[in-house]
Amino acid sequence: MPLRLYNSLSRQLEPFTPRDPSRVTFYSCGPTVYDDAHVGNFRSFLAADVLRRWIESPLCDLQNDPAKSTGRKVVHVMNITDVGHMTDDAEGGENGEDRMAVAGKRLLEAKKSGKLPAGTDTNLDPTNPYTIAEFYASRFLEDARRLGLKVALDAQSDPTLMPRPTQCIPQMIAMIQSLISKGHAYAVGPAGRQVVYYDVQSFPAYGRLSGNTLDNLRSGAGGRISDENQGQKKHPADFLLWKADPSHIMKWDSPWGAGYPGWHIECSVMAAMRLADDLGEIDLHSGGEDNVFPHHECEIAQTCGHTGRELFARTWFHPRHLFIEGAKMSKSKGNFYTARDLFAKGIEPAAIRLELIRTHYRTNANFTMQGVTDSQRMVERWRRISAVAGTSTNAAAAPRLDDSPVLREFAQAMNEDLNIAGALGVLNSWAGTITQPTASDAAILAAIDRVLGVLALEVPKATATEIGVYLGGLSPDPTVEAKLAERKAARAAKDFKRSDELRDELLALGYQLKDVAGGKVEISRKP
């Protein structure tokens, strides 16, 4: 059964049929870089990554696919938003404070109190929005690569795969001009200080993606659209394309005056620049569920207004939000983790990645420490298979879908709207039956892991001392070493009472021990 995906645009499961399977075009709304990305951000990016990997996998089956034998390629583009949008976007992106400026203040505070994140270039200038953006962008890329986000890895050799709005201002201006000339946008205000709005009433399909048609918006505005700042708009739902504002922290020259672009236009432009085909369409577009409205609705209005076509992205993919320990994540509650927070706790990238991808993308996954531990164990089990099998001398034939029930069932699950939990069930049942892994087992696992992307990730290094082996990136510690030495002596003297006390003491300090062959002790963090 070929791959079927839930398309938010049609609100149903449909066969995924790219225009050219040998070159599938996929645009993902990426991070904004005025802070570190958290696990919620990464869940949606990784969901897109798994989808991309699945389409590229030879295990995946597509309807009407002439590229099946020659291989499919996904051109995946993810932007990095380095323009600071407004903190108060309730009126369409014109009010409040620029987020990049807010980030600058935060960094300045941190710098004063000596609390800049470890490894920060001390020359970082918190008053310069471009350096702030660069600072967080490089941290994002670092995290993303550790988590195996393929687009971030690809972008190392082809940076155009991760475009930045600040580099695309001329193209945005051109699209805005096109929209004005086609009657989809209008400028208001005195020359040189103009504001350009999209005219939603010029685009009848507005609301098709989100259900927020102009009628629904009118009746359900809920009082959030005030009269203030609406005066110049033709319709309350008209949204900002350009705002001339010479006092703004980041600004560029434009026909309407020096200022900044609206926050929807960048994605329309960047998707078109790198991906659009001769019809101005792309195959796939993803973003967190909160992007459905207004962001993606507005992107469609912009792109289709510009191209005159009915479609922008043929399939819209919207992963749902992540909860943390059962609660909705929110910055004010502080119940969120950045990827870096977790790395710092010694949790390895593979466990984080698996925990973030193992729940179906269209349900609200719940991120828990218990879940991370579960994922870690799964990873370790799979690793044992590939490690043992890797040293086997059996000839490793490339696994063929038709010869392997595991691969077939795995593919069947994945083809059904990326049923990854079902697919993991298949994988684990199979893994559980393997006592003596062979090279062909390893090949099967490798084929699966090219989709899951967990086994290829870096494994924290172990550091060995005379007595102990420190796992999970732990560094040898004098206190621990002393207790280990004493414990070793106690055990040699068969003073097990003392040796157990020492083990308890270490446990209280957060270290878990495991006696291994050769008299050494493995030390890992208590989960």
Add this chain to the structure above:
RNA sequence: GGCCGCGUACCAAAGUGGUUGAAUGGAGCGGAUUGCAAAUCCGCUGAGCGUAAGCUCCUCGCCGGUUCGAAUCCGGCCGCGGCCUCCA
């Protein structure tokens, strides 16, 4: 008010008309192993009767319906969540 989604056993999570008392992972219990642990491996984990094979009863939010047959389809109800111009 509009649009969308969800409710499965201790937890997470598959399953979407029969082979399902319900995959898989965790947790729990028992066993192997260990000085003891940890890790690993094996077995068990709704209830009742039985030495056993097995039989009976109750299960997938609740109520009702369709069907020879429903966790799976239909209707109603209850509960939870998301979006509706900050957010992945």
